Amino acid sequence: MSAALLPKPQMRRLLARRMKFHLLGAFVLSMGCATLYKFGIAEPRKRAYAEFYKSYDPMKDFEAMERAGVLECAPPK
Amino acid sequence: MLASRVFNLVGRRSISTSLCLRAHGHAGVVKAEDYTLPAYVDRRDVPLPEVAFVRNLSAQQQALKEKEKASWSALSVDEKVQLYRIKFNETYAEMNKGTNEWKTILGGALFFLGLTGVILIWQKHFMYAPIPHTFSEEWLSAQTKRMLDMRVNPVEGISAQWDFDKNEWKK
Numbered sequence: 001m002s003a004a005l006l007p008k009p010q011m012r013r014l015l016a017r018r019m020k021f022h023l024l025g026a027f028v029l030s031m032g033c034a035t036l037y038k039f040g041i042a043e044p045r046k047r048a049y050a051e052f053y054k055s056y057d058p059m060k061d062f063e064a065m066e067r068a069g070v071l072e073c074a075p076p077k
Numbered sequence: 078m079l080a081s082r083v084f085n086l087v088g089r090r091s092i093s094t095s096l097c098l099r100a101h102g103h104a105g106v107v108k109a110e111d112y113t114l115p116a117y118v119d120r121r122d123v124p125l126p127e128v129a130f131v132r133n134l135s136a137q138q139q140a141l142k143e144k145e146k147a148s149w150s151a152l153s154v155d156e157k158v159q160l161y162r163i164k165f166n167e168t169y170a171e172m173n174k175g176t177n178e179w180k181t182i183l184g185g186a187l188f189f190l191g192l193t194g195v196i197l198i199w200q201k202h203f204m205y206a207p208i209p210h211t212f213s214e215e216w217l218s219a220q221t222k223r224m225l226d227m228r229v230n231p232v233e234g235i236s237a238q239w240d241f242d243k244n245e246w247k248k
Contacts, residue, residue: 045233052232061228064241068226 119165119172130166140165 010017065073115127138159144152145160145220152160161168210216221235228236240247 048233048237052237061231065226065228070223070226 117166119167121169121173126165129164131163134163 060076065071067076069076097157109213117126117128117130119126141159142163144156149157192233211220225236225239230236239245240248
């Protein structure tokens, strides 16, 4: 038998400690995932669409497609 | 007495079960099966099992148990360890010790994955028909050109990667 006793383990509020840890972790992880998605995927996509439509000329695109011959309604001359 | 009550409940069908036969031999008292008695178990969440590990003590162990009834400071370290081993099978450290099972599992899983790969390669080589002509280089390049002509996915997709003025992929 060893002369020194082991330190007394925590006896009370075990569930409270576990809940605090997991609630905090869940909150941080979920908010983190949401933030990462918003600023990594959603915002760039919105910017890409805004940029595209800023200088978009539909008639130019239509004529290009007509010349390429992919439109049934407007065959190339 | 219990056996005769059971007899009345189920009718005359189960007369020939072995327990009933044994009961008739012992004047109505059925011997308790091993699995019905309290058992010893090595589990982390059961710190004090219902029975001691060693059930039938040898003479030397019984003498030790008698000595245990006196003052415990008279016991040597070896005797204390012996008493522990009478009561418990493994220490918590031994119980919680990891095994090398994961190596077997990983090896087996990888082996069967490899075997599946061999089967798939054999199938592709010996069994399957040739792939459709629409996967040839010429067809794929004509297909891509048509997609670009139609301006498919111009914002973030394929037409956004093509430089229409220089007629090449964007760097």
